[in-house]
Amino acid sequence: MAELKLDNVGKTYPGGVMAVEGANFDVADGEFIVLVGPSGCGKSTILRMIAGLEEITQGELQIGGRGVNHLEPGERDIAMVFQNYALYPHMTVRANMAYGLKNQGMPKDQINARIDEAARFLQLEPYLDRKPRALSGGQRQRVAMGRAIVREPSVFLFDEPLSNLDAKLRTQLRAELKDLHKRLKATFIYVTHDQIEAMSLADRIVIMSAGKIEQIGTPMELYSKPASTFVAEFIGSPPMNVLKGDSVGGAGLLSQYTGTAGNVGYVGVRPEALSLGKSGLQATVTLVEPLGAETLVHLKLGDDIMIMRGAHGIDLAPGAEVHLSVPDEALTVFDRDGRAVVSSA
Amino acid sequence: MVENRKASAILTHVILIAGIVFLCFPVWVALVASTHPGEALTKSPIPMWFGDHAVENYRQLLIEGVPAAGGVPLSTMMINSLVMALGITFGKIAISLISAFAIVYFRFPFRMVFFWLIFVTLMLPVEVRILPTYDVVASLGMLNSYSGLIIPLIASATATFLFRQFFLTIPDELVEAARIDGAGPIRFFIDILLPLSRTNIAALFIILFIFGWNQYLWPFLITTDQDLYTIVMGIQRMVNVGEGIPIWNYTMGTAVLAMIPPVLVVLVMQRLFVKGLVESEK
Numbered sequence: 228m229a230e231l232k233l234d235n236v237g238k239t240y241p242g243g244v245m246a247v248e249g250a251n252f253d254v255a256d257g258e259f260i261v262l263v264g265p266s267g268c269g270k271s272t273i274l275r276m277i278a279g280l281e282e283i284t285q286g287e288l289q290i291g292g293r294g295v296n297h298l299e300p301g302e303r304d305i306a307m308v309f310q311n312y313a314l315y316p317h318m319t320v321r322a323n324m325a326y327g328l329k330n331q332g333m334p335k336d337q338i339n340a341r342i343d344e345a346a347r348f349l350q351l352e353p354y355l356d357r358k359p360r361a362l363s364g365g366q367r368q369r370v371a372m373g374r375a376i377v378r379e380p381s382v383f384l385f386d387e388p389l390s391n392l393d394a395k396l397r398t399q400l401r402a403e404l405k406d407l408h409k410r411l412k413a414t415f416i417y418v419t420h421d422q423i424e425a426m427s428l429a430d431r432i433v434i435m436s437a438g439k440i441e442q443i444g445t446p447m448e449l450y451s452k453p454a455s456t457f458v459a460e461f462i463g464s465p466p467m468n469v470l471k472g473d474s475v476g477g478a479g480l481l482s483q484y485t486g487t488a489g490n491v492g493y494v495g496v497r498p499e500a501l502s503l504g505k506s507g508l509q510a511t512v513t514l515v516e517p518l519g520a521e522t523l524v525h526l527k528l529g530d531d532i533m534i535m536r537g538a539h540g541i542d543l544a545p546g547a548e549v550h551l552s553v554p555d556e557a558l559t560v561f562d563r564d565g566r567a568v569v570s571s572a
Numbered sequence: 573m574v575e576n577r578k579a580s581a582i583l584t585h586v587i588l589i590a591g592i593v594f595l596c597f598p599v600w601v602a603l604v605a606s607t608h609p610g611e612a613l614t615k616s617p618i619p620m621w622f623g624d625h626a627v628e629n630y631r632q633l634l635i636e637g638v639p640a641a642g643g644v645p646l647s648t649m650m651i652n653s654l655v656m657a658l659g660i661t662f663g664k665i666a667i668s669l670i671s672a673f674a675i676v677y678f679r680f681p682f683r684m685v686f687f688w689l690i691f692v693t694l695m696l697p698v699e700v701r702i703l704p705t706y707d708v709v710a711s712l713g714m715l716n717s718y719s720g721l722i723i724p725l726i727a728s729a730t731a732t733f734l735f736r737q738f739f740l741t742i743p744d745e746l747v748e749a750a751r752i753d754g755a756g757p758i759r760f761f762i763d764i765l766l767p768l769s770r771t772n773i774a775a776l777f778i779i780l781f782i783f784g785w786n787q788y789l790w791p792f793l794i795t796t797d798q799d800l801y802t803i804v805m806g807i808q809r810m811v812n813v814g815e816g817i818p819i820w821n822y823t824m825g826t827a828v829l830a831m832i833p834p835v836l837v838v839l840v841m842q843r844l845f846v847k848g849l850v851e852s853e854k
Contacts (some may be wrong), residue, residue, distance in 0.1 A: 280748050301754030313745035325764070327753035336677040374753075 229291030229304070229381035229414060230256045231277070236286035238272050246272045248438050258416040259408050263425040264435035264461070271386060274418045277528075278307050278384050291381055296385055301330070305377035307384040310391060312367045313445070314359040314374075320346075321355045324374045341377045348410075365396045385417040389424065401427060410495050422462050426450070434458055450497075456565040459495045465523060467559070468533040476527025479508045481560075483553050486529040492563030496553060497525070498536040504552030512547045526551070601833075606630070606825035613820040625693040629825050638822050642797050642809055646829055653802040654833060656721045656791065657784035664780050665773055672735035673761055677747070686735075698790060706793060716797040717813030725790060731776055739765065740771050774845040781837045785830075803830045 235249035237512045247269040254260050262270040275281035277288060279300035288295055295303050314323050321342055327336045346352045347367045359367055368388055375383055388404075389397045405428055408415050419425055425432050426446045434449060434457075442454040452460035459467040470477035472491040480494045486570075510533070514525035517539075524535045524543055535551070543549070560568045605613055610622035637643040674680075675687050698705070704725050714720030742765070750760045791802045801809075807830060810823040 278748075278752060280751065299754075300748070300752045305752065307749070307752050309745045309749060311743065311745055313743065313749040315746065315749070315764060317764075317770075326750075326755070330754040330759065374749075378753075 229436060230254060230339075231291075231382060231414060231416070232287075232289040233273075233277075234287045234289070236273070236276060236283055236288050238269070238281060238362040246438055247276070250440055252433060252443055254414055257412050257414055259405075259417065259428060259430045260433060261419060261425040261429035261431075262418045262433045262435060263422055264441075266420055267437075269438040270420075271434050272432075273312075274307075274384055274386055274416060277382070277416060278305055279303050304380050305380075305382045305384055306378045306380040307386065308368070308371045308375050308388045310387040311361070312371045312391075314367060314370055316359055319356050319358055319371075320351060320362070320370050322357065323370060324377050327374065327378050327523060338377075339378070340351050341379075342373075345373045345376045348440075364392050366401060368392065368400060372404075376407075376411070377434070378546065380413070382416060383411075384412045385415065387419055388417075389419075397424075404428060416544045426462070434461060436461075452567070453495070453559060454567050456493050456495065456561050459561075460561060463497065465498050465534045465536075467495045467497050468495050468501075469561070470531045470533070473558075476508075476510075476531030476533060479528060480553060480558060483555050484562050485560065490562045491549045491560055491566060491568070493561040495559040495561065496533075496557055499535045500554060500557030501526075501533065501535040502552050503537075504550050508551040508553065510549055510551055512543050512549060514545060515541075515543055529547050541542055573598055581621060602817070602824040602827050605820055606822075606828050608821055610817065610819050610821045611693055613740050614817060616808040625821065629821050630829075633825050633829065638810065638819060642798055642801075644801060644806070646803060646806060646826060648799060649801050649806045649834070650829065652718075652800055653785055653804065653830075656787065657719055657781050657833070659718065659722035660725050660784035660787070661777055661780040663722060663778055668728050668731035668735055669766075669769065670771075671732045673765065674738055675732075676736055676739040677757065684783050687702075690729050690732050692729075692820040695735065699724065700788070702793070709794060715794050716800055720794050720798075721787075721791055721800070721802075725784070725787065728780070732782070734772060734776065735769065738769060740766060753822075771845060774841050778838055778841045778845070784835045806830075 231254035233250050233252050235251055236247070237245070237249040238247040239245045239332070250273055259418055261271060264270045267436065271280055276283050277290075279295070279298060279302075283296050284466060286557060290303060290305070300307075315326065318326065324342045325338050326346065328341065342355070343352075346355055349372060351366070351369055351373055353371075354362060359370065362370065368391075386403075389400055392400065401424060404417075408428075417424075417428060425434075429446055431443060431445055432449055433443050436457050442449060442458050444452075449458055449462050453462065453467065456469050459469055462506070470480060470493065472481055472494055473480070477494050508528065510526040510528045511530070512524055513527050516523040516525070522537045522539060522541045522543075524541065526533045526535055526539050526549070562568055603617075604619060605621055606629055607626035608619055608629075609625045612623060614621055628780070632638065633646045635645055635647065637645040671690065675683060675690075709715060709720050709724055712720075714723070746764065748761065750764055755763060786804060787809070788804045790804055791800075792808075795801060795805075803826065807826050808822065810819060810826050
């Protein structure tokens, strides 16, 4: 169990390509942190630097109060779960889980006790003597987790562990992961490009873009108070409608805004904040997507497209003219650089 | 194709059987010839069925040796051949595994230069470098010794290249997982790389054993001591008995004996090899 401290940690590759600009954040003991962002944003690089698989070229990394910049991965008291599981194909499940402990020189009976406990916990008991290729994707990922659990590390690192699984299994394992975190009370650092995974798992999310941290906060903070248009458009499904302040739709939305706007570049509104009204903004329905519990309505205002999250069974057809009602507190205003304007309202 | 299934099945079988007969005929002749007394083979027609001299012929060959051809018993020659072939095989596999490991997994200065140096030697067979090699072996006093037979032949660019290509297909995550599990380079090599290379090692073992067993020119050059002659040299000495009548029965018997170990290696290792292929997938 340990806290983690990243002090201006960055990575520049020999060719001069900067993968991660100085990242600063602390992870509390037992916290579940998710690093999220589009591919190539540097989130995996940060994880690999924490693991020790990638050299840190600037700043300092501390795990449990001790600087670990120059320690080998095996000495950092971490465990990592890889996207493609990275199980040793020639070893049985038991041998896979035992390998790290064996290298630490732990006595055999102690190793077996730990494996049995982890196997029970992960429901892997019937598979302990099988080779990884005889297991399904979900089982392999459980073995990979088991291999991490038995080492009882201070920090668990996950590199997109669910990306190779089908949607149903992903949902199931996501719940198991959350449960695992609750029971182990260990520090988890998890990398994903899937914002839904990030929202549902994280205590706090670190959202990244182009090697820089855009925002750090709880899922709800990121959702309701995005620090930039990037965050606003990354989080949420469908994401926030972000319109230019001087376009037809944007100006229409801004006319509802009562806070101090100042230097307005963009204005955003969540799809669920929009509703139909008797008067207000006029828009044309272009597409209706019934999803069962809800219906997504695509609306056109001038050249702008917005998506409204409507109730199940909303009765609209493409081409219909509607009026939108937008509560002013639902609006988020961004400056011309895409940074959120902190309004007093 | 589909309509003429029966006719084409018969045709393919006929062609295959003809091929097998064609290939097996010389082996058959050798087997038959080794069971007749010497004179029977100098008259035509040569016999096509086993004779009654099998036990005498092979006892003479294995235990006493043939006086006309030096009188060294073939059992000695076979042991020499076996030591040389196994030495070359294990030596080549060990050296090429280690050098491929270094080239793929370590970043050291001039890594690619070393790789290309090894690669270039692929184009130089033993025969090309035989004079300098002989000189080195002679100055090291390794003439007429097992080490002289084995060591100059154990560097293998082909095997190094093969293992390099195989190591490159092992996913990086496996290496990283091992590092996180606290395995250093040597442990990674022994615990992960070696077991994963099992099938490649088995395949190479077959090829290299036969390569080693069939060495002719090199042992011929560096051994003058009869006790170190290999069986392939033995065959040549049987043929070259000079003015006497060719001792075909003994020559063929030697050839048959020389065939047995490679055949055994292929049979045994092939099973392992196939099993490995079926069992391991990445």
